Amino acid sequence: MRLKRNEVPIEETWDLSALFQNEDQFEDAISKAINEATIIEETFKGNIRNSTVAAQVIEAYKNLNAKLIPIGSFAQLSISVDQTNDDAQMRSSKVGQTFAKISAQLSFITSELLQLEESILLETKNKAPQFSLYIDKLIQKKPYQLHPEAEKALAAYGTTFKAPYELYNTTKLVDIQFNNFEVNGKSYPLSYNSFEGDWELESDTAIRRAAFDAFSTKLHQYQHTTAKTYDTHLKIEKTNADLRGFDSVFDALLFDQDVDRTLYNRQIDLITKELAPHMRRYAKLLQQVHGLEKMTFADLKISLDPTYEPKISIEESRNYMKDGLSIMGEDYQKMLDRAFDERWIDFAQNDGKSTGAFCSSPYGYHPYVLISWTSRMNEVFVLAHELGHAGHFYLANAKQNLFNARPSLYFIEAPSTMNEMLMANYLLANSNDARFKRWVISTIVARTYYHNFVTHLLEAAYQRKVYERIDQGGSVNASILNSLKRTVLEEFWGDTVEITEGAELTWMRQPHYYMGLYPYTYSAGLTIATQVSQRILHEGDVAVQQWLTVLKAGGTKSPVELAKMAGVDITTDQPLRDTIDYIGSLISELEDLTKELEAGK
Template identity: 50%
Template structure:
C-alpha cells in the first residue's frame, strides 16, 4: 500500500533530476535573466525601425536567436524547479520574477515580427534568399501575416501573455497546492490519499473495494473545487476565442490548429474515426477485464486495472536501465549513449513527494539534455512511461544536434510519435525475449492496450472529443459552467463505452484532472502521433535497418517539415484515413490475441 508522501527535502538526491545542468544556482539564473533584458535593449536600440533590407533582418534574427536560447534556459530552469514542488513559495517567487522580466523583454522585441511582416515584398524575398538560420522562421511570419495585428497591439498581446497564462497557473495551484485529500477508510483500515497517490496507485489497485472507495473519495474532493476549476478553464477558452477573433480566424479551431500546420479535417478525422471504430474493440477489452478479474460489474473506476492482477512484475529503477537499453537497442549506438547519460547525469526525476506535478513530461532546453518528470512506482508500466519520455529526449537531442534554435520546434501533431514508438519497440522486445511464455506474452499485450494505446487512443482521445464540444459552444458565444462541462464529459463517456461500463458517479469530473486543456488542441495529438508511430514500428519490423535510418532522419528534421512531410519522411501517408484505420485494426488484433490467450 502506498505510504504518505514525503516532502521534497526528504527525498534522496539520486531520485531527483539535476537542474544545475542549466544553471548551478538561482543567482546564476538571475544573472542570465538580466543578460536577456540587456540583449533585448541592445536589439531594440540597434534594429527597431531599421529592418528595411534583407541583411538587417537576418543580422537582427541572428542576435534574436541568442536571446531566445537564454530565455529557453531561464524559463526551463525556474519552471522545472517549481514543477517538482508547488508548495515552495521561494521557487514560485523566482519563477514569477523571471517570467515577468523575460515577458517584458519579449514585448520590447515584438517589433521584430511586426516590421518583418510589414516589410515590402522585395525586402522579404531578399531576406529569405540570404537567410542562413531563420529561413523557416521567416516563412512562418509570412504565413501568419493575414492574422497579425498592428505593432502596438502585438506588443500589448505579448505583454499580456503572463495574464493569459494565469488560469493555468491557478489550475496547477488549485490542484497541487490547495487540494488536501483526507484519508479514506475501507473495512476499518485507513488509507492515505493524494493526487499522485490516486493516479499512480489506487487506479491500478488490485483490491476492488479499496480501488472503488479511493475513486469515490478522490471524486468527492474534486467536486469541492469544481466551480473554481471550471472558472479557470472557462477563462482560458474565452481568452482563446477572443484571440481568434482578433486574429481574424474563421473559428477558434482554425486559430488553435494554425501553429500545428494541419487542417480541420485531419483534426476531426482523428476524433470521429476513433470514437466510431475503436469503441467496439475497447468495450471488448473492458469485458475481458471484468471476466479476468471476476468483477460483479465493470465500472469506470475499474478501467485501469491489470488484466492479470496476480502477474504484475515489479521493477526497480536500476533494473529499468537494462530493460530500456536492451529494448531500444534497435535505435543504434548514439541513441544508447543518450539513454545511459539520462541515468548517469540525472535527467530523470523519479521521486514521489508532496506538491509535485502529476503524470509525466519531458522538457528539453536547447542542447542541454532533457528533464524527465515521473513518479516511480516499481511497475513495469513505469518502464513504458520512461521509455516514452526518453523518446521525447531522443527526438529533441536529434533536433538540437542537427538544427539551429529556430528549427528546433515541431508541430504538436507529431510530437508524441517519437515517444510512443519507444513504447511499441519496448513491447516488441519483451515479446521477442519471452516467446514461449504465453502468460508473459498476454501480459505484454495487455500492457500495450492498458498503457500505450489506452493512454493515447482512449484517455486523451476522450478528452479531445470533450474538448471539441466545449470549443463548439465557445465558438457560438455560449458559456461553459461546471454543470455543462460535467454533462459534456459524461456524454462522451456514454457514447464511447456504451452499456459495457457502468459510469461511476464522479466520472463526469474527469475533465478537472487534465492540464492539456490549457495547451490548446493538444489532447488529440497523442492519437495522431501514435498512428504515425504504429505505422513506423510496423515498417521497422518489416524492413529493419533502412526503416530505422529513415526514422532517425525524420527525428532530426525539426520544424523544417510540416506534419504531412514528417510522416512521409518516415514512410507513412497521413493524407487519407488508411493509416488510422490500420492502426485501429492493429489494436483490435492485440485485443483478439489477448482473448485467445485468456485460458
C-alpha cells in the first residue's frame, strides 16, 4: 500500500521554507506582486519613448519577475509531490490565473519596446549593457510580434492555454488508479511510480511482463481522453505558429531554442539509422543472458546482471555523489553537501507524486530535485543527472542576471547527462573486477544512453511525425497516435524485439510532449556531454575548468557557442557519429565481458 503524503518521513521530503515560511507569506507575496505590476503599468504604459525609460522599464520588469519566481515555484513544487492535495490544486490554479493577469497587464512592455526605432534599442543596450541579451532576443521576435491588443488578449489566456498539460497530469496522477496484478496466485501493487521505478526493471520475467500487461490495460482505458487532451495542446501550438507568421510549427517551437531544423533533424535521423544496429545487439545480449525465448518490449529495461545490483540507502547515495563528482571541485562538493543537509531533494514515494525525476532551479534560490527513491543502484545515475541540472543553475544563477541565466533548451540536458558520465568514469576507474565493470558499463548503456538516446529519441521521432501531421492541417486521436508510436518502435527495433500490445501506448506516459520540442534535446545534450566527459577523462582539470566556465555562462551564448567553448563543434555530424560509435564500443565491451565471465564459470 502506497503512503499518503502526510505519512512519509519528513527527512525524505524537500523543505520549501526557503521560498516561503508559511501560507501567509505566500499570499502576501502574491498581493505585493499584483500591486507592483499595477505600478509598472501606471508608470510606463504609453511612456516608453526613449532609451532612458526603456532601461527603467526593463529593470522594473526584471525585479517583478524575480518576485514572481518563488511564487510560481512554490505552487508548482507543492503540487508536484501530491497532485491529489486540494490545497495544492487551488494554489496552483490561483497562481496560474494571477500570472495570466499580470502577463496581460504588462504585455505592453514588449509591444512598446518593439515599436521603438532600432537605434533607440541599441542606445538602451549601451546605457544598460546588462540587458543586451534581453534586447537582442526582443529584436529577434519583432517579425512575429502581433498588434499590442492581440498580444494582451493572448497573454490573458495564458492559464487556459496551459490547461491541456494540467488535464494530462490530473488524468495521469489523480484519476488513473491501478489495480493490483497477480502472478502465480500472489498479488502485487501497481502504480505509475512503482511500474517505472520497479516493475519495468524486475528480473523475474513473469512478474515483469504481467506488470506491463496490467499497466498497459489501465492506460488503454484512458487513451481517448488523453489523446483529445494532447490534440487540444497541438492545436494551440499550431494556431500560435500560424498567427505569428511562422512557416511551420517546427520553426515556432525551435525559435526560442536558438537552433535551426538542421540540428533538430540530424539528431533524429542519424540516431534512428545508425544507433539502431548497436541497440539491437544490446537487446540480443539481454535476451541471451536472461535466457529469454523471445525479446519483447517489456524486457528492454532489465539489468544485464540483476543479481549483482546492490540496494543502496539515501545516505549511501550521498557518498557516491561526493566521490563520483569530486573531479568538479570543492565548490561543487559544497553544493552537493547543501543539497542533502538542507533538504533540497524529495526522495519520498507517495500517492499523487509526479513520475520520473526533475530539477527546478528558481532564480535567487537554491535548486530543488524530485525523485522517487527505490534503493536501486541505478538511481545513483538518476540522482547524479538531476544534481547536474542543480549544479548548472547553481553556478549560472550566481554569475548571471535573471534574463541571462537560462540557456537554450537544446543545451539544457548537457550538464545533467555529463554528471552521469562522470559518475561512470569514476566507478570504472576504481575497480578492475570484470563483473563490476560489466555492471557499470551496462548501467551506462541501460540508464544513461538507453534513456536519453533511445527512449527520448524515439519520443522525438514520434513527436516529429505528429507535428508533420498537424502542420498539414490534420488532427490526431488515440488510434493515430498508437499507430505512429508503433511505427517508430518497429522501425528502430526491427525483428529483434517483439513490439507487444501496449507498447504503442507509451506516448501516454511522457509529459515532455507538452513542453515543445523537448525530447530530442536529451540526445543533443548527451552528445555534448559524451565528448566533454572524454576530454575530462584524458585532460583532467583543464577540461573541467573549461566546463565550469561553460556552466557559469548560463544563457549568454547560443548552444553552438556553448558547445564550442567546451571544445565540441555541433555544427557538424562528427560529435554525434563519435558518440554513436562510443555507444557501440560499450556494447562490444559488454559482449566481451559476458563471454569472459561465462567462460570463467
